[in-house]
Amino acid sequence: MVNALGGIGDGAPIGVPESATRVDFRAAFLARDLLLLTLDALRYDVAADALAAGHTPNLAALLRRGWEARHTPGTFTLPAHEAFFAGFFPTPPTPGPHPRPIALRFPGSRTIGRDTLLLDGPCLIGAYARAGYHTICIGGTGFFDPGSPLGAILPARFHEAHWSQAMGVTSRRASATQMTLAAARLAALPPGKRALLFLNAAATHPPTRLFLRGARTESVATQAAALADLDRHLPVLLDALRARGGAVGIVCGDHGTCFGEDGYVGHRVAHPLVWTVPYAEVEVAP
Ligand SMILES: [Zn+2]
Secondary structure, three states, X not given: OEOOOOOEOOOOOOOOOHHXXXXXXXXXXXXXXXXXXXXXXXXXXXXXHHHHOOOOHHHHHXXXXXXXXXXOOOOOHHHHHHHHXXXXXXXXXXXXXOOOOEEEOOXXXXXXXXXXXXXXXXXXXXXXXHOOOEEEEEOOOHHHOOOOOOOOOOHHHOOEEEOOHHHOOOOOOHHHHHHHHXXXXXXXXXXXXXXXXXXXXXXXXXXXXXXXXXXXOOOHHHHHHHHHHHHHHHXXXXXXXXXXXXXXXXXXXXXXXXXXXXXOEEOOOOXXXXXXXXXXXXXXXX
């Protein structure tokens, strides 16, 4: 159910105070690895309900205060990630301005605060690279498949980019494959070399009915099953980050998706179930 303020639930406010989950990205810059993990098409209500039900115990351990409900800057993968890579991650759905955790220098921005990690350049990935980070892209959805010129745009921002059918949206083993590869690429780096690890998780993007035995259509239940599978494989990635001294990061949906609510199916439309996404700033302790 979507309430009048764009919240999801029985009319109750959504999310937790943004101050509850702040991570100091300035202090971590050049000292820790950076994790950017996007859970593609994952709806806020699916993520929050799975967390509350105990179906995502590894995410529960990572998220210090649970999921925040935020509004995404894009209704599908390409614009959402273009905005993320420009420093515009999902924003709190309350009157702002809301200072951003990481930003690129941009005259006139009202959301660069005292605690914002401020970098120069047209893209966060390049800005971290120029600071000495090795940047890794573990692709999932089609906008990270360099097999087409359009799909090559986002991966080209990184020092190394990986994609295969086994990591894509039609793979039952997408999360296992992606997490294992991410861990291997991190382990291959010299210990003193900082890494920016971006992973676009494909499992939560339709078709998610692969993950629920007997399911023939897409639903909240099938996306929840895909998320639970992702959660089971998450420790491989987190252990690799711990072995390198820990990390800070952002974990979020890039947009949600509709399963027939109000007659809508899919995304690329500004429906509350599409623009409301789960968000968390995280620290992976060494
Ligand atoms: Zn997406």
